[in-house]
Amino acid sequence: MRVQEQKPADRRGDGPGARPPLRPGSHLADLQRTAGNGALARLLAPAAARTHAPASVQRISTHAGGSYDAEPQPGERGPYFVAQGPEPKVAVGGGGEPRDIRERLRYELAEVGPADAPLRVADDGTLAVHGVDEPKEFYAVQAVVDSANAALRAAGSTVELVTGGRSIGVGAQRLLRVQPTVVMNAPAQSQLGPFVSLLRSTCISLACSLIGSQHAKRASAVLGGGAGNFLLTPGSDSDARANRLAHAVATDAGSELDVAGAVTAADTGPAPAGDLGKAYGQATRDGGRDATEARLGINKYASPGAGEGFAIFSMLAKDGLDHSVSPAADRGGDVWGYHFAAVVARSLDGSCQVTLENYARNEFDAKARSELYDVLLKRANDSRGWFSKLKPLLESDDQQAFKTKFDEVLAALVTDPEVKKVTGKPRLQLQQDFEDHTCRSWFFRVYGGGPGESFHEQQAASGYFNNPLTLRVSRPADQPNTRMA
Incomplete structure (x- = not known):
């Protein structure tokens, strides 16, 4: 969902059309795109500020096309x-x-073909996603698929994952081609054609159906690993509770905000006064609220499992700038109010998440x-x-x-x-x-646990969000799972 209509055509917030705040083609722009705004800011910070930073661990690696085993196995057919x-x-x-x-x-x-298809591979090698903008499949070991389907069923999701057609060898693992199938509320024609129709195309409606919500625009924000929850019901470009939480985070200079306090602030706190976007962006810039974010499990610390999802919101500043970077950046007319993405699988070590996403293609x-x-x-x-x-x-x-x-x-x-x-x-x-x-134009995406690999950092680096806040979301807690086991 975008704050402002782009002309002449709608574009999503994490695609190649994003406007980076740095000159494309520069080394810094490349770093920002791959490692994220936070990592770039840390690199550009004075050496003294980085002396005691913990060593980072990369969770996603790139394997060039033709560098992995794509020898057809008996009975395999169809596209890779x-x-x-x-x-x-x-x-x-x-x-x-x-x-x-x-x-x-x-x-x-x-x-x-595999010779022309680079892969983004999880650290433990149990899943891999085609390294293009909107891949229509991912590859994983059967255990990833089985675990994902168990979680999707538990959530009451409208989809499950199916394997078949092709497999590839990456390292010591044999990975199977994975695609979604609709298992709830699906007319017969939704399964026809080369790709299944997921019945919804807007990001929030699709994500809500995949996490089992019975409402097209209602999800539960999950804080502190599940210790606290509050309802999200976004309007056309924002959510009042998310805004109030952002205000609470911005004013938590002493790092005292706990999960209970955050839920109270989101549910019953006063409407943010002043310039919320500027205050929140400046407060969270360069890790300024890192301890609070880690305690609440938000932004780069948001880590949903299969059957849950991500929600990222822009906090709008009065001057229209993104103050989460320095200097503050003008993102132009392509800023989105929010974006939702459902997690449908995780690597076996839990470090990488695969989302199934779409967006309003207007x-x-x-x-x-x-x-x-x-x-x-x-x-x-x-x-x-x-x-x-x-x-x-x-x-x-x-x-x-x-x-x-x-x-x-x-x-x-x-x-x-x-x-x-x-x-x-x-x-x-x-x-x-x-x-x-x-509705058949969905795609997969992979997010990891290394620097710049999180959903929050990748989306922030896209240039489509101003002063972003990312939350883990799930099916509303008071909603029963009506799906038959």
Whole structure:
């Protein structure tokens, strides 16, 4: 969920389109992207400030494509890896919905062979994720999958993990290809096609369904390893309880805030006064509230298990800057209010987490106004004489005028009488087709326990969050697990 609409197209908060505060291509920018803002700040701090820092342990390593065993085993078939494009493209399809409309918007998929597929591998070697932006599978030992499924069932999750098709050898381990399957509230068609539809595409709705919440925008924040909880019910771009907790952390200069006090502050504390984003960002910068964060299990110390998740919130400053870095950074118009991600698996040593994520992909209108609309006009012009009767699209046209003209083009292309007779039906079917596709556009991500590898640090380094607060979340405590065992 974003604070401000980006134009012309929505982009998520952890993708390649993020705006780093440092010049791309510089060594510092590379370090920030891979190790995170906190690690970068520590590196740039005076030597005296780093003298007694504990030695860090890397939890995720990179294995280049072709450096691991991908020799096919008996009976194996299908793709090893599938890469998903970051932006929707106009594709020509056939069959299905919308009937008679060949042009659709799709996130392109491409098979990738092991020789071209780097891996991000957990420290204990029990799981690995394709090192691209939106991988559609991960690999793991069977014990990881079994443990994950037990936790997902206990949470009442809508999904489980399944293995099959391919395996790879990484170190001493043989890892199996893993993908999700929907086990609750799933119509039969959700399991059709190359990838299962997870029924929801927005980050919070998907995450809530995966952690077993019966509500699309309700989760329980978990503090202190489970010692304290409070409810999260975000609005369009923030959550009042998360804001109050951030205020309590910002004012905890003496490191006295305990779990009980944090829960009380979140549930019943006063609304934050003054400039919350600036105060919180400056207070937490460079480890300024590290002891408090560790005690509460927030930010880089948030560590959910399978069947739980992460929630990261921006704390907005009055000047619109991210004060969690120095100097304060202007993230532009791409700042998100929050993002949720569900954990579906952990490495056997617990150091790495695999999330299953998606985000609201609102590019439909932007793409329809440009690429898709142009393609449809060209098709109409090339094949029909009726197009001269349609009014041109003007820059001054409002959204409704655009939709009306777009409907004229689509209705002229459609021959199915059941579609033609309903005003606006072609456009609605085209949009529904794209929305269904986005529910199949989920991806996996891996987060670790080394410097810069945590969910909080990776998301903060993306440039899509201002003065971020990260929480561990779970199914609301008062909600029964209605899933059949």
